[in-house]
Amino acid sequence: MIKIEELTVMQRIGLELLWAAAWVFSILPYWFKFYVVEPILYFVLCHVVHYRRKVILQNLHNSFPEKSEEQIAAIMKGFYHNLAEIFVGTFNMAHMPDKKIRRYFRTRNFEELTRAVAGQDIIVAFAHHGLWELGVFWSWENPTHESLGVYHQLRSKVLDLFYQRLRSTNYSVPVQKKESMRFYLKHRKEGYRGRKLAFGLVADQNPPRRPDAHWYRFLNQDTVFFDGAEQLATRYHLPVYFAPMYRVGKGRYEMEFQLMYDGVEELPEHEVTERYVRRLEEMIRQAPELWMWSHRRWKQKRHA
Numbered sequence: 502m503i504k505i506e507e508l509t510v511m512q513r514i515g516l517e518l519l520w521a522a523a524w525v526f527s528i529l530p531y532w533f534k535f536y537v538v539e540p541i542l543y544f545v546l547c548h549v550v551h552y553r554r555k556v557i558l559q560n561l562h563n564s565f566p567e568k569s570e571e572q573i574a575a576i577m578k579g580f581y582h583n584l585a586e587i588f589v590g591t592f593n594m595a596h597m598p599d600k601k602i603r604r605y606f607r608t609r610n611f612e613e614l615t616r617a618v619a620g621q622d623i624i625v626a627f628a629h630h631g632l633w634e635l636g637v638f639w640s641w642e643n644p645t646h647e648s649l650g651v652y653h654q655l656r657s658k659v660l661d662l663f664y665q666r667l668r669s670t671n672y673s674v675p676v677q678k679k680e681s682m683r684f685y686l687k688h689r690k691e692g693y694r695g696r697k698l699a700f701g702l703v704a705d706q707n708p709p710r711r712p713d714a715h716w717y718r719f720l721n722q723d724t725v726f727f728d729g730a731e732q733l734a735t736r737y738h739l740p741v742y743f744a745p746m747y748r749v750g751k752g753r754y755e756m757e758f759q760l761m762y763d764g765v766e767e768l769p770e771h772e773v774t775e776r777y778v779r780r781l782e783e784m785i786r787q788a789p790e791l792w793m794w795s796h797r798r799w800k801q802k803r804h805a
Contacts, residue, residue, distance in 0.1 A: 523595035535751040547581035553795040564720035579790025590632040606635045609757040622698040628705040629793035631746035640672035647696040648673035723803040731773035738764040
C-alpha cells in the first residue's frame with residue numbers, strides 16, 4: 502500500500518488540493534451536484550470527448566447481438582449518464598457523515614443479513630455496476646463487521662492515496678489486493694478494530710493472463726474472472742454473498758445481499774465463481790446502462 506511518505510512535495514500538494522476540492526464539492530447542495538454538474542459532465546463525456554466510444558460500442562455489440570442499433574445507442578447514452586454520476590458520486594464521498602450516508606445508501610435485507618452473518622467473517626462480491634464505491638458503507642448499518650475494500654493499486658500515487666482516503670471510514674478500511682491474504686491471516690482470530698471481517702471484492706475486472714485460467718461464457722463471450730473470492734471462501738469456509746446495487750435516484754442506491762455459498766456446501770472447482778458470473782450477467786441484463794462498458798474487459802482471447 503502506498504504511503505504518503507513516498508510522495509514528492511509537489512505530489513503531496515496535489516493530493517491535498519484534490520482532497521480539498523472533493524471535500525468542498527461534497528458539501529454543495531444535492532440539486533447542484535446531480536442536476537447541474539452531472540448533466541454538464543455527461544455532455545462533455547458523450548458529445549465532446551466521446552470517451553472510449555469505440556470500446557463501448559464494440560463491447561455492447563458483442564454482448565447484445567440481438568439488440569438493434571437504436572437499443573445499443575440508448576444503452577450507451579445511459580452509460581454516459583451513469584459514468585458522469587460515478588464521477589460526481591465519488592467526489593461526493595469525501596464528506597459522508599452518518600446522516601448523509603443514510604440519504605444516499607441503504608441495505609435492503611439488513612436485518613436478515615445481520616442474523617445470518619453474526620459472529621463470522623464473510624466475503625462480499627461486488628461488480629462495477631452503478632455507484633459501487635458506496636458499498637464500503639454497508640457496515641454503517643452493521644457495525645459488528647469491518648468492511649475491507651480490496652483494491653488494485655493505481656499507477657498514479659496521488660490518485661491511489663486519494664481513493665484510500667475515500668474508502669477509509671469508521672466502518673471500512675482499504676486493503677491492497679496483494680496484501681489481502683496476509684491481512685486476513687493476521688486478523689482472522691481477533692478481527693480488526695474489534696469487528697469481524699467482511700471482504701469486499703470487485704470481481705468483474707480483467708485478471709492477468711494465466712495459462713491455467715478457467716473460461717466462463719459471459720455475455721456471449723469467453724471470459725476469464727478473478728477467482729480470489731472462491732479460493733479464500735473454500736479454504737477458510739467463508740460464506741460468499743453477491744451484492745447487487747439498485748439505483749433508486751440520482752446518486753442514491755440500495756444494496757442487497759444474496760447468499761451464493763454458505764461456506765459448508767461441497768462444490769466442484771469453479772462453481773462459486775460460476776454462480777457469481779451468472780448473477781452478474783443477470784444484473785447487467787436487467788440494467789445494462791449501469792455497468793462499466795468502457796473497460797477493455799475482453800482483451801484476453803481464448804484462442805491465444
